[in-house]
Amino acid sequence: MKTEFDINEQILRVTRRVFAVGKLRQHESVKVANAAKELVKKWKTTVDKQKPGGGKSTASTPTAATPKPTAINTTIAASGSKAGIKTPATPVGNGPPRTSKNDGFTGTAGEKVRDKCMELIYDALASDSPAPIELIAKRAAEVELAVYHNHGSSTAGEYRNKIRSLFVNLKDKNNPELRESIVSGEISAKKFSTMTSEEMASEEQKAALKKIKEDNLFQSLSAQETEAETTAFQCSKCKQRKCRYRQAQTRSADEPMTTFVTCTVCGNRWKFS
Structure with missing residues (x-):
């Protein structure tokens, strides 16, 4: 994976390689962990150089700067639309930190409290994720819905306290593995909605x-x-x-x-x- 493939931001987003390799950074084998860190660093450097102002002129790398839609992207966007989720284009290039506001995402529950909670979960998941907006939006909606059902379809105190607990643990800068596991689907929204702070903690x-x-x-x-x-x-x-x-x-x-x-x-x- 280090030398045989040409990597760009679009490939990383679609294949989700970054999630699989990112988990290996905490591998018990020092050799494997170091190799994963080196590969992620190399990918980051490559993608940064492909962005506007990243060391290469946009004229010399038009494909990297403005990737064309692919069949896979079209399929993902379509699935997000069927789920009732808005799917604005994923931001490309250097800019402010990813949040629901900056990504143009708004809650889809149709209820003010639930929409706000959904956006909080989105903010935590998107903070350092390269995943497409529609995927993060889908996960945020799934998590909020699971918490809502777990508390008797009520937005009373227990519902809000649980959302706050999930948000705080997801937002922890020292626990990127948890965010990656939720976005990739390795941990389901149903399971995540019932996890304790101890279970969500990093290794x-x-x-x-x-x-x-x-x-x-x-x-x-x-x-x-x-x-x-x-x-x-x-x-x-x-x-x-x-x-x-x-x-x-x-x-x-x-x-x-x-x-x-x-x-x-x-x-x-x-x-x-």
């Missing part, structure tokens, strides 16, 4: 939250039970065998007890059952 946030919970568990058990010293366990960090441990029943009674170990040399902590 880094989930790891940090897990560590906080484990630390709190260690501290709460420490206040209740006396630790015994032992040399039976070896610390994975400093390789010493000077440790303190305690055991607690953290799961059901028919499950084995969990052992909590603290290295007295470096302070490293771990648990097993």
